[in-house]
Amino acid sequence: MTARHHRTRYQRYSGGPDPLAPPLDLREALGAIGEDVMAGASPERALREYLRRGDRQMRGLDRLAEAANRRRRKLLEQRNLDGTFEQIRQLLDEAVLEERKQLARDLDDDARFAELQIGNLPASTAQAVRELADYSWRSPTAREKYQEIADLLGREALDQRFAGMKQALEGADEQDRQAVSQMLADLNELLDAHNRGEDTTEQFADFMDKHGQHFPENPENTDELIDSLARRSAAAQQFFNSLTPQQQAELAELSAQAFGSPALMNQIDQLDAALRHARPDLDWDGAQRFSGDQPMGLGEGAAALADLGELEELAEQLSQGYAGAQLEDIDLDALARQLGEEAAADARTLAELDRALREQGLVHRSADGRLELTPKAMRQLGHSILRDIAQQLSPRTGERRADTAGRLGEPTGATREWAYGDTEPWDVTRTVTNAVLRTAAAGGPGSVATMTSHGVRIEMDDVEVSDTEARPQAAVVLLVDTSFSMVMEGRWTPMKRTALALNHLISTRFRSDELHLIEFGRHARDTDVATLTGLEPRMEQGTNLHHALLLAQRHLRRFPNAQPVLLVVTDGEPTAHLDASGEAFFFYPPHPQTIGLTVRELEHLSRMGTQVTFFRLGDDVGLARFIDQIARRIGGRVVAPDADGLGAAVVGDYLRSRTGR
CATH class of the missing domain: 3.40.50.410 (von Willebrand factor, type A domain)
Incomplete structure (x- = not known):
């Protein structure tokens, strides 16, 4: 019989809040807020500053906002928008080089005329591509390179609006391109009907049945479909706005050659117009200035601009500087996408802490709307401060705690754990109860029989003493x-x-x-x-x-x-x-x-x-x-x-x- 070995892999939990995480400890938060209040800040400001500052184990809003701004700067400083232009120029140069090799081998007069045509191409990439649109290529390799330009332009234009389309259509044939064209036509009909105020429930269902494979977000209605498309469309427009005037002119000329026909760009222009009509609140007129040396294609650049827009929104949400700001405004999914799961966990913890401080009665709104520390918060602050002072009074191991010092007097009715140096009488009931509970917890199923036959053994950790206070008043x-x-x-x-x-x-x-x-x-x-x-x-x-x-x-x-x-x-x-x-x-x-x-x-x-x-x-x-x-x-x-x-x-x-x- 062959033994089977099962290997177990462990990795960081990523299914939301950690189910094994300890409950929120509000003591450190309350202590920090209390210190600021005692220093002269209002409770409102103290709470806000703590949430901005965070603590040793949790980044505050300022550090999260700083991380968002740092990622935004990194994108702008490391990337540029020249990727597609460079690819097209490279493909064009390769096509021209292959054609020249072929023409050099051909000895007819037409070859000499073609050499003149090839040798006098405009310096502008877009004009050169347009001028070669009707050229009869002699080299099969050159013809393929030139065709790649039209194919690349089409895939990039689609990739700007539909994530992953560039890779999906790589090597696609005419039938695949016709299917995409039909999808765009059906999508434009759906969006036009929606913008006219018509009920598109059935039309949306039919559309998703036919073309759902192009939408991995799996939207459930037309509004969700528009939401998923409008941001990328706005980013594509921002990409165009971010180009230099010369690049804009080149891209406009090149786009007409997408898939060898202006039909695709006409459909995309119609799509952009419909999405802009449906979501005018998005930033359609914005622009960014990239200054890095890592080029991006049209689709990659649009995705980067979408990321920049999302990072700007996150920075504003994290700033909490606008009227009516709440921590619940922070988009945790976007934060996880841009800064990682740990950033989202920190923001979630901040929101939970803010909510817990209110729900546990540590802060509340006064009649005039001001945030105040409650009596419960004052007691907890006093306890924390007194504990610190007790350590100052009794710095050496074995000395009595300062908060229990004083001569024996009347019992207060309370008990506490015995500590070295205590002379108060034992509370027998509490001491025996602690021993029984500890023995039962440690003994497992036979613990009752064990206690019956062997009795209960009292350990020092079980001992509680009666609390007393000195008199007179x-x-x-x-x-x-x-x-x-x-x-x-x-x-x-x-x-x-x-x-x-x-x-x-x-x-x-x-x-x-x-x-x-x-x-x-x-x-x-x-x-x-x-x-x-x-x-x-x-x-x-x-x-x-x-x-x-x-x-x-x-x-x-x-x-x-x-x-x-x-x-x-x-x-x-x-x-x-x-x-x-x-x-x-x-x-x-x-x-x-x-x-x-x-x-x-x-x-x-x-x-x-x-x-x-x-x-x-x-x-x-x-x-x-x-x-x-x-x-x-x-x-x-x-x-x-x-x-x-x-x-x-x-x-x-x-x-x-x-x-x-």
Whole structure:
């Protein structure tokens, strides 16, 4: 018995979206969009910029558009439209050379006259071909070469309008040419009826039954047939428009010799007119300037011009710069044809990501039509930022995670995976359940019997501990400087990231604490995390810490039984205060009255038992002197992180204040 060996071949999947691709991970997209929003961009602009930029694994719209433009330039710079002219000139030269050889062997007077006729042909290829139309060739080889010119012109003219016709009619006989002529006549009748508004359903079916082999696109109705033909016809016209005046004149003369008769070009002209009438929206008057050294024939040139038109449309679609632009506008089939399947996959992923951000409730339209980040998006951003800060707080392996730090206290009702250093009690129910599920998944069909006879073995990955939070309650106020210097010195985004992280930590891990946000420039304002995240830079001078402290006191008095905690983030000494009328008074260098009023409110807070920490950004000597003196006076703390370490400094200080409580 002979053994049979089956060989299996593997290749890239090309049947559409990868069915084994992982689901879209929106975290990186949301993080990038959030960073832009915190830097001052609107959510609308941030989303648009992310889609244009892409990420590490996915090309954005700009790179795809750049690839389309690069391919377009390459076509123009490498190719030219001289291919058919060069072929005809070569065939003509070969025919004349063979005829001269034959005439040199013939000794009659007619041969001498023919030599004179051959020797005085016009320099113009088209005129020479026309002048030889009635010439009686003596050399069979020369006659065949000349006939090839007429055959080539006919096949090229058809190939411009019908893809692959040049190859299909190579070596065709008169019967084949008559069949093509009949197809053109029937096609023109069909298009004329369609343009008159008649119902062409039956006529189209009869046409496809007779001539369907010439249309591999397999159109299903007259409109689809017109769509497939009109673009190539428009490209053929663009080919003619792109020629020099001399080439246009030569081509017009040569075309009359197609298949040895002007009948073919008359039918093609009728076809072009009907298609132009049916699809006037196409670019029939356009032209391109090719400058390369790789010649193209008429059909190949028309195909290249069709590609150029398609690339221009793709570039516009990818730019998304027109009114009402949507990612669904991008023609993925055209993108795959021009730039490959990977480009189409990138564009498809961008569209899916845009849709997923909306469908999963991460962005939505406000009542006034503006795109906004939702509370769900804010929570995810806060979680991501807090995770980054936790890595800054615990850079060494084995240290406890910062988001679980704090003394044991009341259970929150939640559980989490055990990590090295945790001292919280095990959640027995969750731990045993994890072990049972893992054993069942690993054991296969006999897993139940295995567990019955051998019991369940608990591994460290199964262990979950009870989540706890420390008590008592704290009323935390975070004051963030939003003066213009924060923008100029690159501290705007770190300030917002800090507020987001602290808000997420308190709202998810320490729910008994109350966080309140106040931003201060020339004036101070109560705010929330969503408003602060989307806050755009203000071109205003002034650091009104005095006003911010007044708002902080008002808030803290609402929680008389809570531990007051004040966290102040600033990069400049106080230069503004509220006067008796409630207006902001600004003066630089700091006015003594501004300093006095600010110190007075800090002392009020100190008498309330407030734990005060200043986070001093930058190297302002005046700010350092003021903060150091007031911290000693009220028993506060001073932390001087760099901008990138601000989040870790604030979160770490808050966690230490909880431990102290």
